[in-house]
Amino acid sequence: MRFHHNLLQATVDALHQIFNDGKYADQAIQKILKRDTRWGSRDRGFIAETTYDIVRYKRLYAEIASVKEPFKPADLWRMTAVWIVLKGYEIPAWEEYYNTPVRRIKGRFDELSSIRKYRESIPDWMDELCVAELGEELWTAELAALNKQADVVLRTNTLKTDRKTLKEKLQALEIATTTDDRFPDALILEERANVFQTQLFQDGLFEVQDAGSQTIAPYLRVDSGLRVMDSCAGAGGKTLHLAAIMENKGQIIATDIYKNKLHELKRRARRAGAHNIESRHIDSTKVIKKLDGKMDRLLIDAPCSGIGVLRRNPDAKWKLQPEFIEEIKTTQQEILQSYSRVVKSGGSMVYATCSILPSENEGQVEAFLKSEAGSTFTLQESQSLLAHKDGFDGFYMARLLKN
Template sequence: MRFHHNLLQATVDALHNIFNDGKYADQAIQRILKRDTRWGSRDRGFIAETTYDIVRYKRLYAAIANVKEPFKPADLWRMTAVWIVLKGHDVPAWEEYYNTPVRRIKGKFDELSAITKYRESIPDWMDEMGKEELGEELWNKEISALNQQADVVLRANTLQTDVKTLQEKLLALEIATTTDERFPDALILKERANVFQTELFQNGLFEVQDAGSQTIAPFAQVEPGMRVMDSCAGAGGKSLHLAALMENKGQIISTDIYNGKLNELKRRARRAGAHNIETRLIDSTKVIKKLDGKMDRLVIDAPCSGLGVLRRNPDAKWKLEPEFLDNIRKTQQEILQSYSRVVKPEGMMVYATCSILPSENDKQVETFLNSESGADFELLDSQSLMAHKDGFDGFYMALMKKKK
């Protein structure tokens, strides 16, 4: 493989922004990609994928390169050298790579690969927590799968098209996809492509949404004409899916504590042709009180550790702290306790997270059901998606029904 100095320089600069400046990986990469308009899709893909790969394996590569944070420019170049060697390529004869110890890199890799926290490149506390909650065998399988690059998955917007028609239209643009019977609205790209530039996306025929995430809205068993609340709606991926399943009939009340996210949801809803979505900012307890006992369905896509989506957010490993997890578990239970009141008798509620940890998932549901607020609910079903088994992001969802 022939390497270009300016592309690796861009990669080093992106890594500096992520590791030293604390920028989110996707934002740092997008900023770097705007640097040179002459870069083609292959160049841009190289920068993005190489950066993500080194972010994913930061601990391993840093240990092999014998460098520590905060990383100097020379340290980051060393880490790219490790990446090049471990990918089986020849190291370019550049000044930055002078005297690169290829044999030592390979030997150090073999040595460190026997230790999970280095092989999978995770903090000590995360490795200990994962083994404690899932058991060593299951944790090792899952964290390994979460270190793989995520597929690009589309959700056909059935308000505008169907899967077969969308698949044909994408193929006409030389974007080949496959289907999966487990996810009826999903199309999985065979090769990565910038689908956001297509007219199909701009006209609202599809959204980019992981297959695991696409299981949550159908799990709520919504029907046209229902009143549904999507709490913690964010930018609205689940709300848009709910609108399609409800055929634009009924009402979806999408709430969040961030007005910016709700504005993005409105923009996306207009593009998708979803007309039954109403946004409400949670700026006081009055919003929930007004909906007391009025909802046929409640979807809680709760804030969580995000460990199930590390494949697409690998830098989250380095931003997460144990204290955050303690706080987020409290928040999850508070949301369950307070939002559940909006469900009317014989209505149903989905509690979902993009986490693989039982302490954020079934244990939270168990705590809720054993509380005063949860006494009127019964658990109908629960489901866990694991990256190593299902091939997509890790998710958990529980369906609960309110008694008469």
């Protein structure tokens, strides 16, 4: 591979923003990619994928390069040198790479590869927590899968088209996709492409949504005439999926504590042609009280650690702290306790997270069922998705019936 100095400089600059300035990886990369309009799709892809790769393996590369945070520019260049050597490419004859110890890099990699926390590049506390909750064997397999680059998966918007037709229209744009029978609306890109720039996306024929995430809305078992609440709707990925399943009939009440996310949901709903969604900002407990016992279905896509989606957000493992996980578990139980009241007798709810930790999943459901608020509910079914078994992001979902 022939490297271009300006592309690696852009990568180093993005890494500085992520590691030293605390920027989110996707935002830092988007900002860097706007720097030079002459960059083509291949150049932009190189910057993004190289940056994500080094973020993913920060601990390993920093250890091999013998550098520590906060990283100086020279330290970040040394980490890119490690990336180049371990990818099997020849080091460019640039000033930044003068006297790069290629043999030492390979030797240190061989030494560290036998130690999971270095090989898979994970903080000590997270490694210990996940071993305690999942066991050595399962966590080792799952962590390796979480370090693989995530596929780009589309969800067909069945309000406007069907999967077969969408696949053909994408093929006409030279965007090849594959299908998976487990996910009836999903199209998986064979090669990464900027699908957001296509007219098909602008016309609302699809959304970008991981296949694992696409299992949650159907798990709620909604029908077209029901009254449904999406309690932590955010920007509305699952809300839009519910609208499509319900064929724009019935009512979906989408709530969130963040107004800006609900504004984004409205924008996406217009593009998708989803007309049965009403958004409500949670600014007090009155919003929930008004809906007591009135909803046929409730979706709680709860805030969580996000450990199940580290493939998609590799910088999260460097931003997460053990204190946050304890705090979020308290929040999860509070949400279950307060929102479950909206479910009518004979109705049901789904509690879901993008975490693989039993303490955020089965543990929360068990605690809820033992509480006064959960005494009228019974667990119908639960399901876990794991990256190393299912090939997509990690999720948990449980469906509970109100007796």
